[in-house]
Amino acid sequence: MTQTARAAVCRDWNTPIGVETIQVEAPRRDEVMIRLHACGVCHSDLSAATGVIAFPPPLVLGHEGAGEVVAVGEGVTDFSIGDRVITSFVSMCGTCRYCNAGRPVLCDTVNTALTTLPDGTVRTRDADGKDLSIFSGCGVMAEYATLHVNNVVPVTDNVPMDRAALVGCAVMTGVGAVFNTAQLEPGSTAVVFGAGGVGLNTIQGCRIAGARQIIAVDMSEEKLETAKRFGATDVVLADDKVHKAVRKLTGGGADYAFECVGRGAVAQQAYACLGKGGTVIIVGVAPQSDMTSVNTLSLPAQEKGIRGSWFGSARPRYDFPKLFGLYASGQLLLDELVTETYSIDEAPQAFADMEAGRNARGVIVFD
Template sequence: MEQIGKAVVWREKNQPVVVERVVVEAPRRGEVMIKLAACGVCHSDLSATNGTIPFTPPVILGHEGAGRVVAVGEGVDEYKVGDHVLSSFVSMCGKCRYCQTGRPQLCDQAARTTTTLPDRTVRTRDLAGHALSVFSGCGVMAEYATLHVDNVVKVDATVPLEKAALIGCGVMTGVGAAINTAKVTPGSTAVVFGCGGVGLNAIQGCAIAGATMIIAIDTSDAKLDMARQFGATHSVNATGVDNIVKAINALTRGGADYAFECVGSGDIAAQAYGCLGKGGTAVVVGVAPLTDRTSIKTASLTFGEKTLTGSYFGSARPREDFPRLLRLYHTHQLKLDELITRTYTIDEAPQAFADLSAGRNARGVIVFPSQ
């Protein structure tokens, strides 16, 4: 049975998002319909609306969602009505060579689900009958969404869904960059460039992994104050610093073991690499414009045995990592409540995006009515 509900739709580049009533079709084979409880307002959604990530409108936004299953399609036996689930914005088939070798975040299927379900069709249309694409196969900034089971992860029902939703992107991306990609070691030194939602999670990922010196870098004192709440031991406001690399090298007495670029800038990626000590690892987490470039001294790779790498979705294995992160939340090692700066109704979505663009929130979350 199809449902009609509100959704946040992007229709024109560099224009505010709009809230519309849309039609969501019943799930087909291998799919489930979710009634959303919450959806994080992520910078990737904003990047779609301003052209940083190339999408063709109209698109229903949202990829950091949490809700309850309200219908299951043919052949679905791992989910039932009432299950609490999170969306995973990378579709993972379980069969390609990346899935089979433990790197499902690089799944071949993901390239086919940037704006559709895996079969290249959608279950969403506007009230005029025109098809609406869905962000990363999800489109969960909506009251209802139909997703393929490859984009869904079942989670413990004891965690409030408005908190659990953050696991689906920002937390997984930041914490995973530290724990899964970089494999931060106890007693090490780490530097995090950018203290937005992902950067704060990279900081707490380093703290969970046991780093003893964690330096937060941003241009906002308010964000640097928040970074200390998430485990930063030092902070540097980059505004007015002539040479941030020299400043960090002096602070760390020779360079950091790990550095994380969480902004989406080729120049900052070069700075992250530049502040490494010998044998250090720099991880690019932010999504830069496709035309951006990073320049480093090639010989330093050899003589310093340094590593420059990327991290996509925190090198996630969602069906293992999502529950693991929620267990860390249960034991008070992972902060979720503190990430939520403000909640919004779906009708307030344009304001949520304006606040995100202005850097006002660690994370804004759209909360949907329970009935």
């Protein structure tokens, strides 16, 4: 069964994102085909379209999707036709040392296939029958997609699909950076650089974890107002002296600083905001050439730390249900994240709105 689908495609870096009609082939062994209901518009997709994330085009974009299974391949026992699922751009082989240590985001085997399925092939073809790569093993900014079973996670019926999709990247990345990577202690102080989709989820992760003070830093006053709704107790408009304002607000520096922008200079600012014993968590994806400079002596002398957080150090099939539980209990805000929805043919406008900072999260809906 091959399905025709409309999809957002990057043909070349730094050229407008297009919407094309593609062919999606039937699932093979250990694969499922899903009909998408929703896909979040993530800055990482834009980074792939500009070459900051150097995935070679042509590339079907999208990794933050939710839909239902419409076909299953040979050997699939965990999913059936009609199951509701969300996608995860992190898969796991289950046998390498990182998977065995419970750290699938670092999987040696599967996550090397960043633009294909784990077997190194794709199920996506353009109108001329030529292969189309897929973003992070997903390529779900399309009406249909075929993925490996390790890239899909079941979702309960009580979560709307346009909300559920966001757990597959922005929510997991932000909340996970707090709970899994930083393991923030209740009563701590935190500063979050960037109040976009990931930053807002980092802020609400700090709130849920029990931080007593959460400072949001951004260049947009509108985004800072939104940050307050997600749990920011203080806001600071970004400038080159932001660290002085943060250190004054916290009485000497923050316990945790989260960099959710993806710039080395911002990571350096975040480090300058720390108090003694504080830790910077680098969440944003910076260009490969970007560098961060810190005072080396301050690391041992003040026991400061710098850690990276990839996808919130996620264990998708363990963490996603926990996040849905937090949503069901009213602690995790998902409804408030969706500020605009688009059709697949409006995908170029969705990316333009994201670049302009108009949305907490834009979502493409296919229903």
